[in-house]
Amino acid sequence: MRAGPSQEEIRKHNLGTLLRHVHLGGPTSRAELTTLMGLNRSTIMALTADLTAVGLVREELPRDTGRAGRPSLVVRPESARVYVLAFDVGVDRVAAARIGLGGVILDRREAVRQRGPFDMAEVVGMLAGFARQMHRKTRADTVCVGAAAAFCGAVRKSDGVVRIGPNIGLEEGPFGDELSRKLALGLPVAVGNDANLGALAEHTRGIGMGCRDLIYLHGDVGIGGGIVVNGQLLGGFAGYGGEVGHMVVNLGGRPCGCGSRGCLEAEVGERALMEHAGRYGEAIGRDGVRAVVDAADRGDVVAQEALQRVGDWLGLGVANLVNVFNPEMVVFGGMLRELYLGSAAQVRSRINTVTLAASRERLRLRTSVLGDDATLMGAAELAFAQVLADPLEVLARFAP
Ligand SMILES: [Zn+2]
DSSP: OOOOOOHHHHHHHHHHHHHHHHHHHOSEEHHHHHHHHTOOHHHHHHHHHHHHHTTSEEEEOOSOOOSSSOOOOEEEEOTTTEEEEEEEEOSSEEEEEEEETTTEEEEEEEEEOOSSSOOHHHHHHHHHHHHHHHHHTSOTTOEEEEEEEEESSEEOTTTOOEEEETTTTEEEEOHHHHHHHHHTSSOOEEEEEHHHHHHHHHHHHSTTTTOSSEEEEEESSSEEEEEEETTEEOOOSSSOTTOGGGSBSSTTOSBOTTSOBSBHHHHHSHHHHHHHTTOTTTOOHHHHHHHHHHHHHTTOHHHHHHHHHHHHHHHHHHHHHHHHHOOSEEEEEEHHHHHHHHHHHHHHHHHHHHSOHHHHTTOEEEEOSSGGGHHHHHHHHHHHHHHHHSHHHHHHHHOO
16 A cells, blocks of 8 residues: 655645745735645644745735734745746747746846757857856855746657757757756756647746636747646657647648648748748848738738738638647747737638537637746746745755
8 A cells, every 4th residue: 555645745745835835826825825725724834934945935014904903924935035037939039037036037038049050059158148147146045946948949858858849950959958067057958849838937927827628829930838637737758749830730731841741830941931921031030921911001002901811810820729729828928929919800711611519609719918028937937846845855856
């Protein structure tokens, strides 16, 4: 017979759960925590005392309760003291941020990346440089408890190796290890697919908060996806789940960077839109997409037709996903935010004609609220995962 969890395991679990409530929900009163966790007041007090002692949270009197009687102390995350390093590598930009417990962006750096072959040493050097600049500005008592990166490619779950990033020209790149070595902080750098991490961020603190079944679609040059099923990110067997950009929507259609044809990303990605609009080569990235949407708004017929065409394929892709996953919400992020806003009628109409009525009954289509920070915020959540799993152990390891 297997023994039940030990007292120590229960305590560890409760500490993590309490910290997660404060990390995701912000300042929370002891009374609320008692209700949320179904534990008695003295247990909550003891757990809070443990987390306070290592500097993860602090307790304060609430600002104004408006109620008579002794107010319940409010537990706040020590956002300025405990932080993680979050990185994002997209086709056109690299970004780094120092993100405090509670999801507060404390500092942030970003640079344009020139398209062309992927130069590991250059990208890693740039990101490590950002981290050093930000580190120099921190107070002596701050503690970095983790690091993680969002990458625009398929990432192997077991070791964080980027297996393939067709739009950025990387194959079999041990990106996390290289960045960890360059940072020289004694911290591993966890790596995740950018759209997967965007999904995680929108689900935990963005537009999809409270949605247990959600699909996040991220447009960079290509299209990525993150699928949240029953509150869990769908990773697949080896971590490549959610590659909806390579779902074929147009058999024998436009060639895709993956070697196939007619993938969602080939029909909806930046290049397709720019070519249909007769603007390929004029502007790239978000600027290019915005220019087409703006032109369509001003009555440019070619731009309008390009958006309709691309919106039609996007709608078909979303419709297939709705039939398979019956999500409560589909969130459009990255450049898909602009693209969706410019073609919402097409997308809706395709969904209405192609999906089962029952599957789309309560479907909400939304744009990302975290915007360009979604992937960085998701990377931060990945980096915080260990602290939330075992707060005291991680603090003991990293505290100055
Ligand atoms: Zn493809």
